[in-house]
Amino acid sequence: MKCEILSSEIIFHEFLKVEKSSVRWEQFEGGMGTASTRYVVRRGDSVGVVPVCGESGRIILVKQFRFPAVRGDDDGYLWEIPAGMVDGDEDTAETAMRELFEEIGLRPESVKPLISYFLSPGLLDEKMHLFHARIEDCTRIQKVGGNPDEQENLLIEGFKPEELKAMIGRGEIIDAKSIAAILYFINLNDR
Secondary structure, X not given: OOEEEEEEEEEEEOOOEEEEEEEEEEOOOOOEOXXXXXXXXXXXXXXEEEXXXXXXXXXXXXXXXXXXXXXXXXXXXXXXXXXXXXXOOOOHHHHHHHHHHHHHOOOOOOOEEEEEEEOOOOOEOOEEXXXXXXXXXXXXXOXXXXXXXXXXXXXXXXXXXXXXXXXXXXXXXXXXXXXXXXXXXXXXXXX
């Protein structure tokens, strides 16, 4: 299968880029389709980490304010796994370790890759790379963390896997990357 980009231009460029392109792609019945206009938000890749406390098995989440999530009954405060954007050519495992340190104040010795997936391929080029980290001593985790340079003010808390499943079921965790990461880790990963 192939795709032809007939024209492309960046129509917005600040924190992210918005690209407008004319494209056509190979059809399943054969031949190329007609040209269509498509928009892409070029943001780059991101990482998310499922940090697990040694003996207790508690999974650490952060609660933070997300302005785009303020709507209707949603106040914008979301429980999430620690996550962030890959800086340039930074290795995704390094990004995962950096984000854990920035958000919860601890740096694990290593992270283990879990799965990678596109977040919203109808609009975003962003691919999420999920990792697992075991943190042996969770007693040093502060109650509030985050990177002050990024205006982060994060509530940090550990939850048992059963609690997280119930929170997802009750709609208390509504961040897609976190739901995917938690359920993948609990149900499909051999920990």
